[in-house]
Amino acid sequence: MWRGGSNTRTCKRRFFSSPTRSRHHRPPYICRLHSRGSQHLKAMAEVDHLAAERATARFDVEEMKVAWAGSRHAVHVADRMARLVASDPVFRKDNRTMLSRKELFKDTLRKAAHAWKRIVELRLTEEEADLLRQYVDQPGYVDLHWGMFVPAIKGQGTEEQQHKWLPLAYKFQIIGCYAQTELGHGSNVQGLETTATFDPKTDEFVIHSPTLTSSKWWPGGLGKASTHAVVYARLITEGKDYGIHGFIVQLRSLEDHSPLPGVTLGDIGGKFGSGAYNSMDNGVLRFDHVRIPRDQMLMRLSQVTREGKYVHSNVPKQLLYGTMVYVRQSIVADASKALSRAVCIAVRYSAVRKQFGSQDGGPETQVLNYKTQQSRLFPLLASAYAFRFVGDWLNWLYTDVTQKLEAKDFSTLQEAHACTAGLKAVTTSVTADAIEECRKLCGGHGYLNSSGLPELFAVYVPACTYEGDNVVLLLQVARILMKTVSQLASGKQPVGTMAYMGKVQYLMQCKSAVSSAEDWLNPDAIQEAFEARALRMAVNCAQNISQAASQEEAAGFYERSPDLLEAAVAHIQLIIVTKFIEKVHQEIPGHGVKEQLQALCNVYALYILHKHLGDFLATGCITPRQGALANEQLGKLYAQVRPNAVALVDAFNYTDHYLGSVLGRYDGDVYPALYEEAWKDPLNETVVPEGYHEYLRPLIKQQQLKLSRL
Numbered sequence: 289m290w291r292g293g294s295n296t297r298t299c300k301r302r303f304f305s306s307p308t309r310s311r312h313h314r315p316p317y318i319c320r321l322h323s324r325g326s327q328h329l330k331a332m333a334e335v336d337h338l339a340a341e342r343a344t345a346r347f348d349v350e351e352m353k354v355a356w357a358g359s360r361h362a363v364h365v366a367d368r369m370a371r372l373v374a375s376d377p378v379f380r381k382d383n384r385t386m387l388s389r390k391e392l393f394k395d396t397l398r399k400a401a402h403a404w405k406r407i408v409e410l411r412l413t414e415e416e417a418d419l420l421r422q423y424v425d426q427p428g429y430v431d432l433h434w435g436m437f438v439p440a441i442k443g444q445g446t447e448e449q450q451h452k453w454l455p456l457a458y459k460f461q462i463i464g465c466y467a468q469t470e471l472g473h474g475s476n477v478q479g480l481e482t483t484a485t486f487d488p489k490t491d492e493f494v495i496h497s498p499t500l501t502s503s504k505w506w507p508g509g510l511g512k513a514s515t516h517a518v519v520y521a522r523l524i525t526e527g528k529d530y531g532i533h534g535f536i537v538q539l540r541s542l543e544d545h546s547p548l549p550g551v552t553l554g555d556i557g558g559k560f561g562s563g564a565y566n567s568m569d570n571g572v573l574r575f576d577h578v579r580i581p582r583d584q585m586l587m588r589l590s591q592v593t594r595e596g597k598y599v600h601s602n603v604p605k606q607l608l609y610g611t612m613v614y615v616r617q618s619i620v621a622d623a624s625k626a627l628s629r630a631v632c633i634a635v636r637y638s639a640v641r642k643q644f645g646s647q648d649g650g651p652e653t654q655v656l657n658y659k660t661q662q663s664r665l666f667p668l669l670a671s672a673y674a675f676r677f678v679g680d681w682l683n684w685l686y687t688d689v690t691q692k693l694e695a696k697d698f699s700t701l702q703e704a705h706a707c708t709a710g711l712k713a714v715t716t717s718v719t720a721d722a723i724e725e726c727r728k729l730c731g732g733h734g735y736l737n738s739s740g741l742p743e744l745f746a747v748y749v750p751a752c753t754y755e756g757d758n759v760v761l762l763l764q765v766a767r768i769l770m771k772t773v774s775q776l777a778s779g780k781q782p783v784g785t786m787a788y789m790g791k792v793q794y795l796m797q798c799k800s801a802v803s804s805a806e807d808w809l810n811p812d813a814i815q816e817a818f819e820a821r822a823l824r825m826a827v828n829c830a831q832n833i834s835q836a837a838s839q840e841e842a843a844g845f846y847e848r849s850p851d852l853l854e855a856a857v858a859h860i861q862l863i864i865v866t867k868f869i870e871k872v873h874q875e876i877p878g879h880g881v882k883e884q885l886q887a888l889c890n891v892y893a894l895y896i897l898h899k900h901l902g903d904f905l906a907t908g909c910i911t912p913r914q915g916a917l918a919n920e921q922l923g924k925l926y927a928q929v930r931p932n933a934v935a936l937v938d939a940f941n942y943t944d945h946y947l948g949s950v951l952g953r954y955d956g957d958v959y960p961a962l963y964e965e966a967w968k969d970p971l972n973e974t975v976v977p978e979g980y981h982e983y984l985r986p987l988i989k990q991q992q993l994k995l996s997r998l
């Protein structure tokens with residue numbers, strides 16, 4: 289084994305003591321490997337440090353890949369696209385955190401153009417193209433073009449408008465973004481200030497930014513790339529303000545990309561972390577009486593006639609928010625991807641990393657064997673699977689609601705809003721915290737950029753804010769919960785994910801029958817405890833709001849909003865647990881696959897129960913003894929997961945390129961990779977750093993002079 293400490297130390301000492309090394313030298317350790325020839329390197333690379341871990345798996349990993357991806361076809365396509373990206377040097381990303389903002393942005397443009405070239409050359413399907421974009425793994429204008437601009441036109445444009453604009457967008461003859469948020473308002477969409485005033489004389493809308501705070505601020509792709517935007521503005525016609533509507537506005541020339549007259553725009557500046565979301569040109573945009581033809585108002589939901597008359601179709605006005613609902617739904621699926629990446633890195637590295645416990649010169653303990661490591665890591669592993677399955681279900685719900693809307697059935701609109709908003713909020717908050725936890729689980733090395741975790745965190749954390757601040761979204765869920773509770777008295781039966789509230793008589797007084805740790809493996813026991821907790825928290829909030837008799841309901845809601853947030857979280861966690869339980873009830877092929885998913889489902893549910901024990905106890909759903917039994921069972925489940933942990937992350941089927949982490953490498957050969965990576969840092973291009981002669985040498989010499997005078 290290479291890890292003979294003394295060799296490494298010798299090399300290091302020799303290296304650092306030589307002030308005259310040339311630029312772009314290789315470190316001695318690497319030289320030593322090279323001098324032994326590529327054969328040796330190859331042999332090293334083929335060592336699978338995780339082979340022993342993989343051998344202990346008690347299930348068929350290939351079949352688990354199918355369960356994770358959703359189908360054999362999905363595994364196959366994802367595999368092909370991941371390899372296509374990983375093998376293409378243009379998609380290299382290991383140097384990303386070292387690029388300047390300008391270099392990073394240009395690199396993003398290059399990757400997007402190259403991706404499009406490959407999509408066209410290889411005649412990729414929409415499914416393949418989307419996967420390719422995901423594996424390129426660099427936020428850029430294409431995300432907003434495909435993810436929001438196109439869906440906004442599809443959802444809010446008339447057939448003629450779709451016919452005119454979509455072919456241009458599909459062929460990238462125009463590039464679009466979604467310009468809603470302003471400097472002064474993001475969460476409060478109804479508070480936006482940009483105006484679109486109809487001028488019947490010319491049959492045009494005049495788009496204008498009347499105040500500084502009305503400047504569009506944040507839209508991705510707006511800063512430098514987009515030629516067009518769907519702009520949300522207050523529609524004013526016949527002297528009346530009809531509120532927020534969408535308009536297609538050209539921003540830049542299609543000839544030379546310069547801003548059109550009356551349009552001021554640019555990038556809003558650097559963002560959190562190195563690399564990360566800085567590849568995106570989030571932008572600022574102001575309009576000075578910019579005129580657009582009337583038919584560039586998105587007119588599917590409401591129209592302005594030639595005479596300037598406002599006509600609203602007989603549909604709920606919230607359909608205007610449809611693009612946000614669509615993206616929130618896709619963000620839940622993305623959460624399981626980000627979380628599974630972090631967990632994959634932390635599990636593999638925890639199996640490689642050893643600390644303490646060596647006896648009689650034997651091997652030290654793998655940190656994955658520490659119970660504390662398991663109790664921090666395995667719930668995150670279980671959450672990745674939980675989010676994956678609830679994401680699949682949410683995608684089904686979204687498709688179902690969309691079909692109903694097409695048939696003018698709006699009955700499930702509220703359910704779609706509550707589920708997308710609530711699941712987006714809970715899954716992104718958990719994922720952001722979990723990535724940071726995985727960094728800590730990897731000890732010091734997790735803090736290095738080469739671990740991939742700092743950039744993953746920095747790129748992911750704004751998901752808690754964009755597409756709706758998570759607190760604002762959870763309060764939307766809470767409002768719907770309160771509405772549902774208030775309707776129970778009138779005998780109205782709740783439906784969909786709120787249906788359990790119809791069992792109010794039973795759930796308000798039931799007592800859990802759990803009397804042993806194993807009883808917590810019964811899905812009915814889990815389901816009942818989660819339903820009772822969620823319902824009781826919601827009812828308590830409703831009672832507290834109505835008991836504040838002197839207050840208006842809105843004021844009571846405001847007073848109780850911290851409790852309402854917790855009630856909303858409890859409701860959403862119930863949905864996640866329920867969908868996981870439903871998943872493991874299905875037929876799942878493959879040796880041991882169902883058993884593993886069953887274990888992970890129990891880990892997820894009992895971990896939430898343990899973490900929120902206060903809720904379960906305060907609402908009287910379980911006793912302290914039952915809480916302790918749940919924790920006892922959780923410990924047993926961790927022991928069950930332990931031999932399968934590495935195989936469970938292998939089932940995500942991520943390439944080393946996509947993971948982008950020296951700690952998460954498939955072969956577990958972490959130390960040479962860490963060592964080699966360090967030398968690539970631009971700071972190591974010279975042995976004596978720039979600035980030595982200016983700042984270090986004079987300082988040292990000055991001190992030496994002072995000492996010599998003493």
Ligand SMILES: CCCCCCCCCCCCCCCCC/C=C/C(=O)SCCNC(=O)CCNC(=O)[C@H](O)C(C)(C)COP(=O)(O)OP(=O)(O)OC[C@H]1O[C@@H](n2cnc3c(N)ncnc32)[C@H](O)[C@@H]1OP(=O)(O)O
Pocket residue numbers: 407414417418419421430431432434435436466468469474475476477478508606607609610612613615618701702705753754755756757760764767768
């Ligand atoms: C090569 C190509 C390959 C293909 C690639 C494909 C790419 C796909 C990739 C996708 C990747 C996407 C990348 C994502 C990047 C992120 C970019 C970020 C973008 C943004 O952030 S856009 C801006 C987002 N902004 C927000 O989310 C704002 C949040 N605020 C709101 O949503 C609202 O203001 C509000 C909901 C908080 C409040 O609204 P309002 O004031 O109107 O109303 P009320 O609270 O009074 O509610 C009134 C009633 O309306 C109901 N309601 C509210 N919202 C909805 C909704 N969305 N749907 C249905 N119903 C809704 C309420 O429940 C109320 O009902 P009630 O019955 O009257 O009580």
Ligand SMILES: Cc1cc2nc3c(=O)[nH]c(=O)nc-3n(C[C@H](O)[C@H](O)[C@H](O)COP(=O)(O)OP(=O)(O)OC[C@H]3O[C@@H](n4cnc5c(N)ncnc54)[C@H](O)[C@@H]3O)c2cc1C
Pocket residue numbers: 432466467468469472473474475476505506507508565570750753754755756757758759760763
């Ligand atoms: C990386 C990134 C990309 C983005 N991309 C786009 C884009 O492409 N297009 C676009 O239009 N927008 C985009 N946005 C904007 C984004 O949608 C908004 O920032 C987001 O909706 C939050 O709104 P805000 O900034 O106004 O937050 P604020 O509402 O100002 O939030 C500030 C604080 O106030 C709290 N708060 C606000 N309202 C309430 C309330 N009613 N009750 C209790 N607490 C409250 C929040 O919880 C938060 O803690 C992007 C943002 C980011 C960070």
